[in-house]
Amino acid sequence: MCQFVSWIELDRRVYFLSDKQLATTRGKALKKWTECDDDLKGHGAIRHYYHINNSNGIDRECSDFSTPDNFPPEI
Numbered sequence: 001m002c003q004f005v006s007w008i009e010l011d012r013r014v015y016f017l018s019d020k021q022l023a024t025t026r027g028k029a030l031k032k033w034t035e036c037d038d039d040l041k042g043h044g045a046i047r048h049y050y051h052i053n054n055s056n057g058i059d060r061e062c063s064d065f066s067t068p069d070n071f072p073p074e075i
Contacts, residue, residue, distance in 0.1 A: 005075060006042050008050075010057035014072040015050050017041045 007016040021027045022040070030049050034040050043059045046052070062070050 006061040008046050008057040014074045015046050
């Protein structure tokens with residue numbers, strides 16, 4: 001299980017899932033695919049949603065909310 005908040009860095013972009021993405025048709029299909037709410041915003045779900053190959057990108061995660069500087073600006 002990934003830590004909240006998880007994201008993937010690839011080609012100078014940050015990929016993550018928010019409630020906005022999960023409310024889409026693709027997001028609803030993702031909910032069925034994961035079968036586990038704990039993994040819903042994890043790296044596997046992010047890769048599945050954005051069609052990112054497992055060998056591409058860097059998995060990142062952080063649970064230290066003490067400063068916004070711990071997260072990419074997009075998040």
